[in-house]
Amino acid sequence: MMLLKEKGQNMREKLRENCAIFGITCNDVGYSVTNLLYRGLIALQHRGQESTGISILKTGGKIFTYKKDGLVSKVLEEKIISQYWGNVGIGHNRYATTGAVGFTSSLYMQPFHFKNNEIEFSMAFNGTIANFDEIKKRMDELGRIFITDTDTEVLAHLIGSIALGTENWPEILKLTSNLLDGSYSLILMTSKGEILAMRDPLGYKPLCIGELKSEQRNLYFVASESCAIDAVGGHFLRDVKPGEIVHLSLQKDIHSELLIKANRTAICQFEYVYFARPDSIIDGVSVAEARLRLGMSLARNDPILDNLEIRENAIVVPVPDSGRSVAVGYAKEAKLPYLEGLMKNRYVHRTFIMPGDKKRKIAVKEKLNPIKSVVNGKDVILLDDSIVRGTTTQQIVSLLREKGGAKRVHLRVSCPPIISPCYMGIDFPTKNELIAGRFQNLFGENYVEEIKKKIGPDTLLYQTIDDLTQAIGKSKYELCLACLTGEYQLKSVQKLAELEQSIVKSRT
Numbered sequence: 001m002m003l004l005k006e007k008g009q010n011m012r013e014k015l016r017e018n019c020a021i022f023g024i025t026c027n028d029v030g031y032s033v034t035n036l037l038y039r040g041l042i043a044l045q046h047r048g049q050e051s052t053g054i055s056i057l058k059t060g061g062k063i064f065t066y067k068k069d070g071l072v073s074k075v076l077e078e079k080i081i082s083q084y085w086g087n088v089g090i091g092h093n094r095y096a097t098t099g100a101v102g103f104t105s106s107l108y109m110q111p112f113h114f115k116n117n118e119i120e121f122s123m124a125f126n127g128t129i130a131n132f133d134e135i136k137k138r139m140d141e142l143g144r145i146f147i148t149d150t151d152t153e154v155l156a157h158l159i160g161s162i163a164l165g166t167e168n169w170p171e172i173l174k175l176t177s178n179l180l181d182g183s184y185s186l187i188l189m190t191s192k193g194e195i196l197a198m199r200d201p202l203g204y205k206p207l208c209i210g211e212l213k214s215e216q217r218n219l220y221f222v223a224s225e226s227c228a229i230d231a232v233g234g235h236f237l238r239d240v241k242p243g244e245i246v247h248l249s250l251q252k253d254i255h256s257e258l259l260i261k262a263n264r265t266a267i268c269q270f271e272y273v274y275f276a277r278p279d280s281i282i283d284g285v286s287v288a289e290a291r292l293r294l295g296m297s298l299a300r301n302d303p304i305l306d307n308l309e310i311r312e313n314a315i316v317v318p319v320p321d322s323g324r325s326v327a328v329g330y331a332k333e334a335k336l337p338y339l340e341g342l343m344k345n346r347y348v349h350r351t352f353i354m355p356g357d358k359k360r361k362i363a364v365k366e367k368l369n370p371i372k373s374v375v376n377g378k379d380v381i382l383l384d385d386s387i388v389r390g391t392t393t394q395q396i397v398s399l400l401r402e403k404g405g406a407k408r409v410h411l412r413v414s415c416p417p418i419i420s421p422c423y424m425g426i427d428f429p430t431k432n433e434l435i436a437g438r439f440q441n442l443f444g445e446n447y448v449e450e451i452k453k454k455i456g457p458d459t460l461l462y463q464t465i466d467d468l469t470q471a472i473g474k475s476k477y478e479l480c481l482a483c484l485t486g487e488y489q490l491k492s493v494q495k496l497a498e499l500e501q502s503i504v505k506s507r508t
């Protein structure tokens, strides 16, 4: 894992999750779960679009793995679904943050199918291992040979080494988790057709289980998000608890073991703000409702709503698509009209990965166009989920004013200023590339005012951290807020973050 990021490594304007995992086990060996895997992975496509993979097994048979670069609909064609046939399976959508980013070799795709003379399993992983180097070194000393530079392969070798002494899978994963410092959810399919699911003790990444029982057969599911369980017609049972191992097997149904109960959790706040699908429920909280409350909270704290001249001329406009839920909440609380004031061209896919300011400006114009009849002469209250680099937001503000004829633009952001990188498996820019991180270093306390001047709205209001946690409905001790505070819960990460901060300071 590359913890100290090189400048320009992440050229995207939006943050990206890095993977989705999905597993199914069915007690009917005459039934194939591959089509359901397809449906679940399609529902989780927003978490990773670079490659798709599945491992399938018919109880008593062998594990077969198929993976390829591309979206689920392209990779899992009908002939593949009928060819890969089995009553137990796991699947994965990849968005690369480590290893060969953008490289399409199947070595970097998942599930990771591990096989040697002694043991065979397949594993799908979402997250990052912060003490990757240390574990890799130990594996190297044991003579393990690595063919990629991914933490997934290191983890698979670690599990493979531990599994040499026992076939007790919950015990193997328990011993594995004791050696890891990281943020992860993983599912593992054994050669006997059992599925084990594990979530790290702080619960950074979501993971949940569901079932579908009928007279003919029983199916159990484990998924990154509950929307995948809905997509296969399943019944959501519960979240996998932070630090829990869940064992799905045909003989014993579901049974679980809570390994470590930490005195806090660190569920990624960005799942609620942006990553997760609104129809998912994560750790007991509906994502759609959390986003609605985030918008309502912004409106409750917005001083411009006391200004009658602005209020009477105001409309609430989302940045499509990410600002929609929060704009609905804001408009509801403010009792102002919600209007689509920006048209998005859905067929332009290259906006966020274009290096260079000039190219990006052109790309934003290709992608977004203000609807003049809606925004002309108006006080546009513009809602977005977050500001990362600020360049796209700056463009949108300028388009609304110059092309759309907006009288004033008031920018409202549901996520507090993002001042620090994420080292927990999210594709993130460096501190210096984050507008709030850089400006905080440059301007100290007045940095939000300076961001406003740079991006260009007439007024700018960010959510506060207290209001964010309240709107999500979880305390500061349940959520990860590290990108907003610079305080990291993982030991290996805190040291590296301090090192990066000192490098950035010395350069500014």
Ligand code: SF4
Residues within 6 Å of the ligand: 204, 267, 268, 269, 270, 271, 421, 422, 423, 424, 426, 480, 481, 482, 483, 484
């Ligand atoms: S640092 Fe931010 S993006 Fe990363 S896990 Fe924590 S809350 Fe999520």
